[in-house]
Amino acid sequence: MKDFSYYAPTQVVFGRGTEDQVSDLIRKYGGSKVLVHYGGGSAVRSGLLSRITAGLEAAGIAYVTLGGVVPNPRLSMVRRGIGLCREQGVDFLLAVGGGSVIDSCKAISMGVPYEGDVWDFYAGKAKPSEWLPVGCVLTLPASGSEMSDSSVITNDDGGIKKGFNTDGYRCRFAVMDPELTYTLPAWQTACGAVDIMMHTMERYFSKDDDMAVTDALAEGLLRTVLSVAPKVLAQPRSYVLRSQLMWAGSLSHNGLTGCGTTGDWATHKLEHELSGMFDVSHGAGLAALWGSWARYVRKENMSRFVRFAVNVMGVEQDFRSPEATAEAGICALEDFFRSLGMPVSIHELTGREITDAEIAEMADKCSGWGTMSVGSLMKLSRSDMENIYRMAR
């Protein structure tokens, strides 16, 4: 069992109409001039954005808006946000959207007080020491960014996607109204469900398998998403079902499911190259890769994959063959992904067979041109990465 630190200070405000509390929350956490950051048109079309800005006006809180954050949020937008915040003297960042918008806010948060270029943090060249406070109104349960210490940004120059972790920009508050997710398309809902599960699974597939409390919580969360996600697709306007998915999303990435375990994160890192290169949805990319990763690494802790098959996927244990049980568990999750309309191979994801050159380029980037490994259950070298991409092709 690994020592751990658990720190999840975000105040969650969960329920119908909670977005009406945003102004009070911003004031509570010291904001007086706000950047309202958002993505595409849905926050505008739904009227959410104008309700929030009307609330800020009524409360006498000054604000500027910056929309247009795209999935796999771009460094160029982060730089625009930093410029705008400095110019306008912004002291609080409000993300209205999903993980991309929150991640963009987090990057702006550490970029504004920093003299150098914000990419330095993602490139590992600098560490932040100051942050603007961030809050969010979550509209897409998936990334868990509303309670996590991480952000992922794509550098427009070369499509390189990098993550960064710090407690400094964790959201001060996260407003979660499940009704705001009623109109999410099935595809996005399904991608979110995969991402939620993977945040727990990246921590679950570990060599430290003696943390019973963490396992119980992880397996409970995974079973809940397995049960709830297909029902949400069938009943997209169910408050109770949308609530489960939303809350499971936060709990899967606030550290709770990793207490005492060593996270693996190889699938996430392999996927970052995939969505960096092909601009596909992160959740779909994870679904396309996970089975191949699992088959490649399961020998490192077969009993863990057996446990997952039995406790999470409900597979009947074949006591003569751990391999067969593990394989049945992997197949069962792939079947589940398919049932949500998710791809389980790269060609299903991108619509074509990717080339050897593309695989080589992704493995190059993911391994820092052969200088780094990823994963902890099994440390993957550059050639392991190529093998997994090829298996998933």
Next chain:
Amino acid sequence: MKDFSYYAPTQVVFGRGTEDQVSDLIRKYGGSKVLVHYGGGSAVRSGLLSRITAGLEAAGIAYVTLGGVVPNPRLSMVRRGIGLCREQGVDFLLAVGGGSVIDSCKAISMGVPYEGDVWDFYAGKAKPSEWLPVGCVLTLPASGSEMSDSSVITNDDGGIKKGFNTDGYRCRFAVMDPELTYTLPAWQTACGAVDIMMHTMERYFSKDDDMAVTDALAEGLLRTVLSVAPKVLAQPRSYVLRSQLMWAGSLSHNGLTGCGTTGDWATHKLEHELSGMFDVSHGAGLAALWGSWARYVRKENMSRFVRFAVNVMGVEQDFRSPEATAEAGICALEDFFRSLGMPVSIHELTGREITDAEIAEMADKCSGWGTMSVGSLMKLSRSDMENIYRMAR
């Protein structure tokens, strides 16, 4: 499903030797003059206290000590602590111990900056607006006070025990080293296990039974304690087993298991009168009362008690009789309590049959002389309270 707010900002530092980080943590959270508050002799005998004070000295942090906190911590000690803090200019409170010491610190935390008497808060006559920061080194997993927003204090004058809740005095940090719990006597370990389970069960037995995520986490935590607690009694120096109990204790009372549900808390309130009057261990008092409470109220949500029996206690469902299944679940938990050496009736707890007059006095106090009800699954009137005490007699 109820709207909810979830806020658990305590930084948990979990692992072997983590008590050596106390000085750094105090500094991080702004402490320069510390009250080191503790209970009886075990923190002294084990050398823990002198290691902590030596660490403070080495770090150049001034401190005063105040020992002697007893189980069911007393208002008189809280008042002494408040006086000492004012006299010495203390700006940080460090609890070294279990729930009693932490609760005493929490009471001191809001008492120091308050002009009136600290009991005002517990008596519902005033609300705190300022707090000294609190941190803790946990030595007894039970109360969950290390991450909770609550404290319970006994007024020496009349033995009245009252709780108070506020985010203001939540611990800034909680240092948890499972090795510090190796020498806990079996009785205290068992009382702790009961208390831990009851913190989840008070939230689980609710009329709001559509929160699948919360149920999954609650049932997972309960099953873990059921599995781990007897093993801890058999192997008191097992790091992994002690860890499970310790971490389960924090997660059972930091709000996580109550997201979306209405807490009941009747058993806790009935028990407060019992331990207020007889000065018995809180966990043992809960074990003595719970079965009677459960049998008295189960008709209010029989399917919940059936679910508990099947999902938590592993009882085989009798599809013809929900009552029989529910009863089997209650009996199974009482058997479990017995297996830990816990009482399941008041006479087993106190060693004698309590009198009608004593029952009447407890029901009087618990109901504010007939002016208040307790519980939410079933609102218990004064006469309901008498009935439950009598059933448990």
